[in-house]
């Protein structure tokens with residue numbers, strides 16, 4: 046996307062999230078005031094939910110004009126009952142702008158055109174001078190004259206989705222190649238050796254189960270995974286505000302059961318509920334009587350599962366995410382059938398390595414980031430990557446949603462798909478694996494599982510491998526407390542976590558037993574889309590463009606990756622299933638071509 050906006054700053058203004066002035070090139074689009082209503086005119090009572098919906102409405106108009114958020118020159122915010130102590134618009138507007146700084150004017154008003162409207166936003170946007178999709182951020186160019194290779198299917202990405210798709214396509218008798226940007230396979234599964242031993246830590250995905258995660262379990266068996274059952278013997282620690290009395294405990298159980306029941310009502314593949322999608326998960330909880338403790342507990346769920354705060358995501362999106370893994374309770378469970386039941390001693394990257402090694406030679410091309418996909422005519426697509434230009438009948442992309450914005454598609458992706466992709470956001474999510482000389486928590490009668498309202502780690506789990514004499518507590522740094530922790534130096538990060546572990550397990554010798562910390566910042570990783578483990582949607586998107594918008598094929602381009610999954614969305618199981626689903630679509634399409642010949 047060409048830059049059409051230049052900010053004008055004074056010596057003291059560059060730290061603000063808006064600019065005092067902007068200079069724009071390109072024709073101007075004047076966008077009328079957008080209220081916080083759904084496409085059918087439903088207006089939620091909640092102020093923050095209305096802000097999300099108004100921003101979505103603005104995003105839709107901007108994309109339809111052929112521009113993007115980065116082309117906004119000026120925003121005007123009209124806010125009913127504005128109070129400087131209650132500036133709830135700042136967070137959603139900042140997230141919407143993604144670091145872009147237009148000029149912004151805020152106007153407090155007593156009411157808007159419709160009495161239920163609490164927020165309205167209008168914009169001035171400068172149209173880009175070149176095609177809005179030609180924005181490969183990868184900085185690599187491949188000459189159009191580069192040699193072209195013809196193939197049935199090009200798969201983009203050698204994570205679990207891409208490699209699973211490749212197996213299915215080759216099994217059906219078609220040729221395919223997998224173009225992978227990194228110099229390794231596995232994507233968000235990455236198992237790193239602990240120096241000086243055979244043991245590994247998973248800086249990406251770690252847990253599977255052997256019942257409802259049938260595809261990933263089959264891969265684990267096929268490639269000789271040694272499985273470690275999650276330790277659930279011993280006490281769990283809860284770090285709360287000031288202890289729970291009985292009424293608080295009861296309220297918490299009520300809210301948890303309500304979320305479980307409501308998520309079971311949501312359709313796995315086609316979630317639809319205008320009223321649930323119009324509000325944030327926090328507004329949904331509050332409207333059902335959640336008190337501060339229930340909200341803090343639900344915040345641990347959204348942080349530990351998505352790195353998000355409940356006020357940043359749609360209630361319907363979160364309920365559907367839970368449903369995709371069989372329900373909130375199953376997804377949160379460390380026991381049989383649960384999302385955190387088994388780990389792999391050799392690390393989960395074993396699965397991707399096994400899949401890649403069992404493909405015919407020459408199928409997987411590493412260090413080959415794809416820059417553009419051009420649908421030349423029916424069943425003829427040209428794919429440009431740094432390793433060459435390929436002509437295929439079909440393409441399966443498995444890259445995470447935010448990465449799709451870095452690939453140039455010709456013709457442009459449909460507006461509904463672009464609106465869905467543009468609305469996807471990651472929260473903050475990092476695992477810090479704290480290695481110790483002994484499992485002191487086990488010796489003190491704890492299983493290692495902790496949950497905290499205060500942080501920095503929202504959740505801690507035992508990820509030891511006793512057979513390797515490797516004793517590790519994995520700390521989940523997620524959401525707002527994770528972001529605060531991430532701003533510290535490496536040494537201060539270690540210190541903060543050691544202090545928390547010392548207090549959680551009431552163990553004074555934590556520092557003495559500490560060996561080292563292992564982390565990886567997915568938030569800085571462009572090929573994961575600058576985050577993990579899975580993207581989320583804010584209110585209104587599912588209702589506006591539908592749950593199929595991301596996974597629907599566009600011409601001969603098919604869309605896989607864990608975000609497109611029905612079951613176990615965001616997990617390795619979802620990735621494998623999505624790859625198989627997309628391969629099925631492609632194989633069906635290729636069969637139709639052959640039968641017409």
Ligand SMILES: Cc1cc2nc3c(=O)[nH]c(=O)nc-3n(C[C@H](O)[C@H](O)[C@H](O)COP(=O)(O)OP(=O)(O)OC[C@H]3O[C@@H](n4cnc5c(N)ncnc54)[C@H](O)[C@@H]3O)c2cc1C
Nearest residue numbers: 202204205206226232233250251252415577607616617620
């Ligand atoms: C910290 C963390 C913890 C997690 N914990 C768990 C867990 O315990 N259990 C679980 O089941 N899941 C977990 N997950 C999620 C799980 O890792 C993912 O759902 C799954 O691996 C996604 O697979 P995928 O193939 O859909 O996408 P990815 O693994 O992201 O694969 C996409 C591939 O596309 C490549 N790519 C990107 N851009 C381009 C380009 N332009 N050209 C070519 N290639 C490109 C990427 O390099 C990548 O290899 C976790 C993830 C993280 C990061």
